[in-house]
Amino acid sequence: MGGMSDVRLQLMAQELEHGQQTKVFNAPAGLGRWGLMVHRWHTRRALLQLDDGQLRDIGLTWEQAREEGRKPFWKD
Template identity: 45%
Template sequence: MFSIATPYLKCPADPLSGVRARVGAALAWWRESYAIYRQRRALLALDDAMLKDLGINRVDALQEGNKPFWRP
């Protein structure tokens, strides 16, 4: 009876693989969020001539630059 049930009770090879995947996903999210934050701060630092080269005005730059990092 026990020899039949034994094959169905397999343990994962690495019990921490789920934790590692979640930590890796959290770190990837943090890196992406920090990159967005830096880009928006850099946009706010541009002068009007540079913004004109990009094809946006100061109002658009302020709207985009003042968004929180978690908003697209």
């Protein structure tokens, strides 16, 4: 699931502090400002729909997913 860029970027920063490497999935190339906002809106809504097993697969807790998923689409 490559659309979790905002969450993955935050997690990458945390993992780098602990010396771990991770693969980060960015938003599709070529998106303008509005395209990026729509991308965030869709991916954050999708994040709120994931069950516990899916969240575990991407390395997030329910609290982290909820925090990211409830952000407004215009915020990083």
